[in-house]
Amino acid sequence: MLRGIIEQKEISKERFEAKQDQIQKQALKRFIENDSKRNSNLEKIDIKDNTLKSRRKLLNDYDSIAMERIMGKSDLFPISYLQMGTNSGNSICRIQIRDDRGSFIGSGTGFLVSENVLMTNNHVIDSMRTALNSIAEFNYQDDVNFMPCPTCTFRLNPEQFFVTDEELDFTLVALKDNPSSDKQPKDFGHLHLVAEEGKILEGEYVSIIQHPNGGPKAVTIRENKVSSILDDFIHYLTDTEPGSSGSPVFNDQWIVVALHHSGVPNPNKKNTWIANEGIRISSISNYFAKKYNNFTAEEKMFIGEIFSNLDIFSEPNPSDPIPSQIDVGYDSTFLGLDYKVDLPGLSEEMKKDVSYMDNGSYVLDYTHFSIVMCRSRCLAYFTAVNIDGNQAKNIKRSGDSWNFDPRIPTDAQYGDELYAKNDLDRGHLVRRLDPVWGDKAIQANNDTFHFTNSSPQHKNLNQKIWLDLENYILKNAQNHNLKVSVFTGPVFRSDDMIYRGKFKIPAEFWKVAVMIKDDGKMSATAYLQTQKNMIENLEFAYGEYKTYQVPVARIEEITGLDFGELSQYDPIANIESAGMVIGAPEHIKL
Missing domain, CATH: 3.40.570.10 (Extracellular Endonuclease, subunit A)
Known part of the structure; x- marks a missing residue:
């Protein structure tokens, strides 16, 4: 269950920061290329109309003005919207990245996508080795009196489940229960991931719950306009800071539409940003749909819990040679019909x-x-x-x-x-x-x-x-x-x-x-x-x-x-x- 691991070099602060810098440069390149290739307004309308048809399926029937918000005709929300955001925030944690000696390297954000599987960025947790050294802290936030809440800390368990991909910059890793904690990961709930596209449109607003600069949990609500949607990424204008990598990006229905991973740096002014970039959840689910048959039965069990509506497909290569082309193999009756010896049974x-x-x-x-x-x-x-x-x-x-x-x-x-x-x-x-x-x-x-x-x-x-x-x-x-x-x-x-x-x-x-x-x-x-x-x-x-x-x-x-x-x-x-x-x-x- 150790997918996508090319190397397991020891993490360091320099290497961590270098990876962030590289990702920011790639995000800027995509932003500039997309800006120069914008489609006509007519094409955008056609795309939007088609997407709205699938979007309606995700709306609560009792939210009568949801479509008006999507079309930009209303800013009204039921009061339950805030409670839904609070509930969604329970499953979000701070990740402390540590080296082999336990020294603090940096921080990121993660969130539960099943009872004990965490999602974050590849550049936050890039290997089993980093995962084994790092920890996840839940409820790391202030209460209504601005006093720190009691936190719950858990070790990561990559030996049970670990999938990572550098190109889409995501990591999924299991968590261990903490026998000394009153709560376990499943007690914090998890965010359900929807594999289908159409969860967000250009011009809509997104919200992000995050641990900026490794600090207590914070949120930006609907101040973040989606400026463009690419094949695998979306760009949005929002307030995020270092440490927010790995945060969930929500639409107005508190459905996760993207995994935040980078700011888009301003090429003309140092330490300023022109946008932020997230990886589309539909692209991450598509990754698993394409590779589904390559996973083990246990991995498939975890994947099924994360993406319950995954549209599985495979791409067999007819040119691949089959070793024998002869359906023989081991014969259990080889010693005689009265002396059948079956293959050993697996637990x-x-x-x-x-x-x-x-x-x-x-x-x-x-x-x-x-x-x-x-x-x-x-x-x-x-x-x-x-x-x-x-x-x-x-x-x-x-x-x-x-x-x-x-x-x-x-x-x-x-x-x-x-x-x-x-x-x-x-x-x-x-x-x-x-x-x-x-x-x-x-x-x-x-x-x-x-x-x-x-x-x-x-x-x-x-x-x-x-x-x-x-x-x-x-x-x-x-x-x-x-x-x-x-x-x-x-x-x-x-x-x-x-x-x-x-x-x-x-x-x-x-x-x-x-x-x-x-x-x-x-x-x-x-x-x-x-x-x-x-x-x-x-x-x-x-x-x-x-x-x-x-x-x-x-x-x-x-x-x-x-x-x-x-x-x-x-x-x-x-x-x-x-x-x-x-x-x-x-x-x-x-």
Whole structure:
């Protein structure tokens, strides 16, 4: 769930101010270009008439003079208008931007768009790292006696949900509950975002609730005329100050029409402004509509809470090659109809964090094997391969060219950036020769060279290749048809090392091998191998590694996967609970 993160450099006051300056220059450029390309009055009338038709749907039927206000014929408001503004302001907070040492860098504004998801600017919270260091303060305002109100402070929780985009300058990030607070984020309410266009017209007025200069909450009401509406931005004349970045821009119905992000500087006079600029909410919603199929199930759940009326569409590229074009993949009846071995089951939490294809499936089928990817870790939850020793082909390795699988997002797969200039190998999870059998052996060989099938392994671990476990099992099983089904994957732990600022490196890998022995009974054996003492220093790693034969139940325990009834066919299920060190192939118990 770490979308749009290109880098995670430590935030600094200089970098923060430089980004603001860059955004202001871009806003001025858009303002000048738009001013020189204004359409004719006739075209504006046509646009306005069309927009009014959709605008009427957003009005309260009991507000009888709402359309007169929109047309500029009345300034009358029901008294409830002020209460609606107060209610809307409850969900708006001050954001304190801090560096890794906890030092104050700057401030911004944010607002809740669901029970625990905050919206602000990308230039306020630009990465997970910044989010983890920063805090959100609600009710940071003065009461009717101009005395400070009690505030409620919450940490940001980017590991649960985090989406950011530099071009549209927005960030969505989850908040953590505060166990020491009487109130939690959901108690402050949230602003409902409307995806459709037509929520504001040129000439109308907007209101902004903000934390100017990082101070107590303030509001500008209807003194802010919309001067132009661009494809993704709107310009308006309003009083905003630094610290107001990330504020919601409201129309007269207190519907959020834009995310405030910058002033438009006066090119002729320093430190003065000719307008302000906000990102249209309809453009932000359009961003999610276009990319919707690239998000995980859990991300889609959050997005659905934020944009309940999102008009989802996708743009498939027919030229993208599909890895295999053969609907085979792992065969659960490969060992025989009486020995069905299904793919491991995922927990409900794991199902929320898988990479889906456009067809709604998360099982990536290749020739003789299948893979299920973990979205947040960009690595496989597991691989599953059928091995047929009788039909095995000896195809030589012709190179080391790896490819992304176009059926899932590229940013959901670790690529070459991880493996450059270090001792990490692209470890095959499905070993290259395992699915290489039968008439489609060449295609199977090629399919194994997808990044979905790779996992970062220290070269000393990868080159020993698990003591050639599959070779030993095939050679010694005395199986009448030499068939084996093998499941492999990394162990994901919260304390896995973060490498180069964003890659989490698994320290352990597991394998489960299933076969039918000569006596007709099924055997399911499990193995665990660690590289934990190898990756602490990737540049100067050394030391021994160990392989263990462990109960299948142990693999279920540390991965969260469900192997069904396989534990019943595990020869050490009731012998060893901690596992046995495998120093040589003859130590394996089948």
